[in-house]
Amino acid sequence: MLHQALSRLYEAAGHLDITADVFEKLKSPRETTQARLVIRMDDGASKSYPAWRCRYDDTLGPTKGGIRFHPDVSIDEVETLAFLMTMKCALINLPFGGAKGGVQMDIHNLSATEQERLARRYVQCFAKVIGPNRDIPAPDLYTNSTIMAWMADEYAAIVGEVTPAVITGKPISLGGSLGREDATARGGYYLLLHQAQKLGLRSGARVAIQGFGNAGKHIAQLLGAAGFKIVAVTDSKGGIHCSSGFDVDKLIAAKRQGSVTSLAGSDGVCTLPADELVSVNCELLVLAALEDMVHAGNAARVKAHIILELANAPITPEADKILNAKNIVVLPDILANAGGVTVSYFEWVQNRQGDSWPIEQVHARLKTRMEQEGDAVWTLAQEKGITLRGAAYVHALSRLAGAIGAQDMQHFLIAEAPKR
Numbered sequence: 001m002l003h004q005a006l007s008r009l010y011e012a013a014g015h016l017d018i019t020a021d022v023f024e025k026l027k028s029p030r031e032t033t034q035a036r037l038v039i040r041m042d043d044g045a046s047k048s049y050p051a052w053r054c055r056y057d058d059t060l061g062p063t064k065g066g067i068r069f070h071p072d073v074s075i076d077e078v079e080t081l082a083f084l085m086t087m088k089c090a091l092i093n094l095p096f097g098g099a100k101g102g103v104q105m106d107i108h109n110l111s112a113t114e115q116e117r118l119a120r121r122y123v124q125c126f127a128k129v130i131g132p133n134r135d136i137p138a139p140d141l142y143t144n145s146t147i148m149a150w151m152a153d154e155y156a157a158i159v160g161e162v163t164p165a166v167i168t169g170k171p172i173s174l175g176g177s178l179g180r181e182d183a184t185a186r187g188g189y190y191l192l193l194h195q196a197q198k199l200g201l202r203s204g205a206r207v208a209i210q211g212f213g214n215a216g217k218h219i220a221q222l223l224g225a226a227g228f229k230i231v232a233v234t235d236s237k238g239g240i241h242c243s244s245g246f247d248v249d250k251l252i253a254a255k256r257q258g259s260v261t262s263l264a265g266s267d268g269v270c271t272l273p274a275d276e277l278v279s280v281n282c283e284l285l286v287l288a289a290l291e292d293m294v295h296a297g298n299a300a301r302v303k304a305h306i307i308l309e310l311a312n313a314p315i316t317p318e319a320d321k322i323l324n325a326k327n328i329v330v331l332p333d334i335l336a337n338a339g340g341v342t343v344s345y346f347e348w349v350q351n352r353q354g355d356s357w358p359i360e361q362v363h364a365r366l367k368t369r370m371e372q373e374g375d376a377v378w379t380l381a382q383e384k385g386i387t388l389r390g391a392a393y394v395h396a397l398s399r400l401a402g403a404i405g406a407q408d409m410q411h412f413l414i415a416e417a418p419k420r
């Protein structure tokens with residue numbers, strides 16, 4: 001997976017004047033720590049789970065990235081996602097490097113008290129790795145603000161100091177930022193609306209959404225309120241289709257009860273096999289589930305003209321080529337889903353200042369960043385005649401390469417050598 005992700009970096013390098021030092025630094029992670037988390041279950045037995053934290057690169061600042069709890073988590077996945085965080089933070093111009101954490105487990109098999117013990121154990125095992133000036137975790141797949149609160153509390157107990165800036169995505173009452181909850185979707189939404197004219201996207205357009213977790217739910221709300229028609233949705237249990245458009249409140253209520261699929265059979269809603277979502281007739285496809293969902297085997301069936309990647313790495317490089325040949329525009333993950341880490345950065349800044357910003361300020365700052373960096377990526381793509389993903393990597397890599405170059409002592413010595 002990492003090899004595949006790095007291929008996009010090497011491709012971007014072809015458009016820049018990059019020294020070998022930059023690749024030497026970025027070709028593999030700086031530090032990956034592995035642990036086995038042993039916890040006591042409610043029935044008295046003990047169980048253990050493999051866990052990782054990868055700090056991929058810290059040239060631009062302390063490393064930043066979420067922790068996911070999922071059965072498919074592996075060292076390769078964690079390192080790849082940490083690499084993507086490195087590119088994402090560089091692209092959106094945050095003073096952060098990239099990191100990721102994960103525990104290989106199924107959260108559905110653990111009670112709330114077991115989840116709390118696991119979250120605390122994670123911090124006990126990785127307390128030396130993380131820190132407000134070193135590495136700052138946040139939520140990701142199947143982790144949320146409650147889990148972040150347990151983790152922040154455990155960290156405070158270990159270091160003997162309340163340290164809210166060690167973790168972001170906390171509950172508001174414990175130093176979380178207003179606007180962090182829907183930030184991933186909202187960032188993508190601001191980007192989409194800002195580029196709508198260039199993309200030929202009109203209000204009322206039909207939308208299919210893959211995944212109905214945090215990002216999928218909030219993008220449905222935002223697009224629904226803006227007059228878009230949500231015609232198909234999937235979650236981990238399956239999918240549904242409604243050609244006249246869903247009532248988003250009903251989707252959210254159904255999901256709260258277990259799955260959106262319970263709406264099938266009512267008001268013109270029919271069942272849709274989950275793997276058919278990508279081939280639904282629509283103008284906009286939102287990918288908000290897992291990695292590699294659009295691949296060489298199904299990319300040719302995509303009917304949307306625009307794809308918004310709210311998940312990390314939902315399209316494989318082979319699928320990218322197929323979509324590009326079909327003139328489908330992809331708003332790439334490292335740009336489209338950067339709203340989450342951007343508001344995480346705002347939370348870290350507020351925690352360090354002992355401040356809390358009004359929601360309007362969070363939204364305005366997020367909007368500015370998404371629009372500015374979105375415009376920069378768009379212009380680069382036009383100038384170089386490359387895809388938005390290609391341009392996003394070029395944009396991020398040029399920032400990183402500039403910073404790596406500035407750190408280079410050899411370069412400094414040559415530049416400062418007295419002239420004879």
Ligand code: GLU
Pocket residue numbers: 064065066067136137138139140141168312337338340341342344
């Ligand atoms: N997990 C999110 C991501 O993949 C957010 C990370 C963060 O807020 O640090 O971008």
